[in-house]
Amino acid sequence: MLKIGICGYGTVGQSFIEHLRVHSDKIKSNISEEYEISLIADRSIDKKEHDKDIAVTKDAMEMALNPAIDIIIELMGGIDIPYKLITSAIKNKKHVVTANKALIAEHGDEIFQLAEKYNVYFGFEASVAGAIPIIQTLTNNMSNENITSVTGIINGTCNYILDQMSSNSLEFSDALNEAKKLGYAEADPTFDINGMDAAHKISILASLIYKVKSPLKNTHIEGIENITTMDIEFSRELGYSIKHVGITSKVNNLIQCRVHPVLVHKDNILSQVLGVMNALLVTGDKFGTSMLYGNGAGGDATASAVVANLVEAINFSCNRDMRNKSIFKNSGSHSYDVMKNDDIISPFYLRIYALDISGVMAEITNILAKEDISIEAVTQHEPTDSDSPIPIVMITNNVSGSSINKSINKIELLAHVEGKVHAIRVLKTDDK
Numbered sequence: 001m002l003k004i005g006i007c008g009y010g011t012v013g014q015s016f017i018e019h020l021r022v023h024s025d026k027i028k029s030n031i032s033e034e035y036e037i038s039l040i041a042d043r044s045i046d047k048k049e050h051d052k053d054i055a056v057t058k059d060a061m062e063m064a065l066n067p068a069i070d071i072i073i074e075l076m077g078g079i080d081i082p083y084k085l086i087t088s089a090i091k092n093k094k095h096v097v098t099a100n101k102a103l104i105a106e107h108g109d110e111i112f113q114l115a116e117k118y119n120v121y122f123g124f125e126a127s128v129a130g131a132i133p134i135i136q137t138l139t140n141n142m143s144n145e146n147i148t149s150v151t152g153i154i155n156g157t158c159n160y161i162l163d164q165m166s167s168n169s170l171e172f173s174d175a176l177n178e179a180k181k182l183g184y185a186e187a188d189p190t191f192d193i194n195g196m197d198a199a200h201k202i203s204i205l206a207s208l209i210y211k212v213k214s215p216l217k218n219t220h221i222e223g224i225e226n227i228t229t230m231d232i233e234f235s236r237e238l239g240y241s242i243k244h245v246g247i248t249s250k251v252n253n254l255i256q257c258r259v260h261p262v263l264v265h266k267d268n269i270l271s272q273v274l275g276v277m278n279a280l281l282v283t284g285d286k287f288g289t290s291m292l293y294g295n296g297a298g299g300d301a302t303a304s305a306v307v308a309n310l311v312e313a314i315n316f317s318c319n320r321d322m323r324n325k326s327i328f329k330n331s332g333s334h335s336y337d338v339m340k341n342d343d344i345i346s347p348f349y350l351r352i353y354a355l356d357i358s359g360v361m362a363e364i365t366n367i368l369a370k371e372d373i374s375i376e377a378v379t380q381h382e383p384t385d386s387d388s389p390i391p392i393v394m395i396t397n398n399v400s401g402s403s404i405n406k407s408i409n410k411i412e413l414l415a416h417v418e419g420k421v422h423a424i425r426v427l428k429t430d431d432k
Contacts, residue, residue, distance in 0.1 A: 002035040002314060005063045007085060008075035009042035009050065012099060012126075012306070015299035016073065017051070019307050030311050032318045039069060064088035071121075071313050073306060074098040083107050090114045090122070095317055097309040099126035099302050102191075105200035105216045108207060109332050116328040121316040123309030123324065128201045129154055129278045130301035132294045133308070137282070138208055139327045145284040147209045149249035149256075151427070152280030153273050154201045156297045157185045157192035158224050158244035160276045162261075166232050166241060167274075172225070184276050184297075194223035195244070198259040202246030206257045208327070210250055211334040215257045218338035222260035226422060231351060234393040235263050238377050240349075241271045242424065254339045262427040263349050263395075270427070342402035347376065347426035350396065350408075353389040355416040361392070364417075367410045368396070371403040389418045395426060 006013055017037065020027065028034075040050060041060040050056065057063070063072055064085050072089050074082050074096060082103050086096050091114065098104070104111070104127050115122035125135045129152070138147065153159050157179055164175035176193065179185035191197045203216040224244050235242050240263040249256045264271040269291060273279040278296025283289045295301035315321035354360045365375065378394040396404070408421045 002033055002070045002317060003038040003068050004035055004071050004073065004310070005039040005041065005066065005069040006037060006073045006075065007041045007060045007063055007082075008077065009040050009045060009048055010075065010077075011299040012302045013040075013042070013073075013075045014048075015303035016075065016306050019300070019303045023307070027307065027311060031314045032320045033314055035071075035310075035314055039063060039066065060085050061088065064092060064094065069094060070317065071095045071097065071310065073310065074100060075306070076100075077102075079103050079106055086111060087114060090118050090120050093118055093120060095121035095313045097121075097123040097126075097306055097313055099124070099306060101127040101197070101200040101204060105203045105214055108204065109213045112328045112331040116325070116331070119325075121313040121324050122328075123312055124204075125309050126302045126305035128204055129280060129292070130156075130294070130296040130298065131304045132278055132280065132292045132296060133305070134205065134280055134282075134292055135208065135327075136308075137292060138205065140323055142282065142284065142287075143326065145286055147250075147282060147284050149247070149283045150202075150205055150209065150280055151245055151247045151249075151270070151283075152202075153243055153270060153278055154246045154259075154280065154296060155192055155195075155198045155244060156276030156278060156295075157189060158195075158198070159273065159278070160184050161193070162224060162227065162232070162242055162244065163274050165227070165229055166236070169229060171229060172227065193225055195221040195259045196223075198244065198246045202248050202257055202259055205246075206248040206255060207332070209248065210255055210336060211330050211332065212255065212336055213332040215255065215338050218257065220258035220260065220341040224261055227261055227424075230391060231349075231422070231424070234351070234379060234391070235349065237379055238263075238349075238393070238395060239266050240264060240426070241266065243270055243273070243427075245270070245427070250336065251339075253336055255336045256339050256344060258341060258344070260425060262425050264427050268427065340401075342405065343400060345398050345400050346428050347398055348396045348404050349424040349426055350392075350394050350404075351422040352392045352394075352411060353418045354392055354414075355418070356388075356390050357416050360414070360416045363414055364392070364411055367414075368407050371399070371407050373397065373399050373403060373407060398428070
């Protein structure tokens, strides 16, 4: 009988226990040894309802040292304590399952090496895209393929906010408050809206696909704080929607690893991913492009991925399913530089505020032309009064980030241009 310990008894922890209870027969049909939940660690366990037959503790580190515990499920969040817990647990030959994306992005290289050294199972499917089996797909189903890129909507909070701004014409702050009310955003949603959550996830995928050490420190990160309803409306007029995506790809000896808003053409399937849903487009040189779509967050979705890892961990402990070992083989063995954002080429959306004076557009286009930037589409609305600047919105041809930044700096110096020029990349066709 394998003994399971749970560290963290919040939304996901409670959903995990309920999943085990409801689907007990199904789970048992897929494993080679019996199990039981024997210990729960949670700092506020005395304030939460739980099965009285399960022992409890407020000290998570007790779990790592308890010789009776075989498998640890880490659902606490944060980095410091989970890092100490997991590294100690692995050194004590305990199998580990976690949903902690920040921990994997920051310390995955070390943890992967420890898991291989001590021959233990380490599962982290729930760390990226919730119930979508993206890690299983990349490391097992597609392990013999040459993955050229992954592009995806991997933060449900951002996707919900942008969707509400588009479908209900809400301002950013109102859409964020709505997300909080519905439980789609944390009380402190900073890591979601500033892009850090997505950066953790895309760096994990990049490290797995390309066998590199975590590229998090070199990942380009932008959030959605500067997206306005005007951007949403103008994008729609031009045939696009705005999405927040993570992108990793490899070209020659360089990889891309970036998260930021993009304009997605209405014909691209990612434009149809609404609400809190996640979707990832995986492209390989043999199979083309496949899409994985589903619930990327929430207690039930995350718990489903954790249960899947638990089943693998039980079978691993009995030498029945050893596929997990292949994830860590050659982990971090390759070394590729991360392409600088300024060097990445794509079309751009530009939003410029200019006074309604003859010749302003010519000044702007002349500056762009000097950087060999042409305009593919342009739109502008009438000013609300004669003294108000007018918003000019344009989509450029393919151009490097450095060229667009040089042009922006010059445009902002024009006498009849007011404020900052806002730029958003347009998702290229070959990024599908």
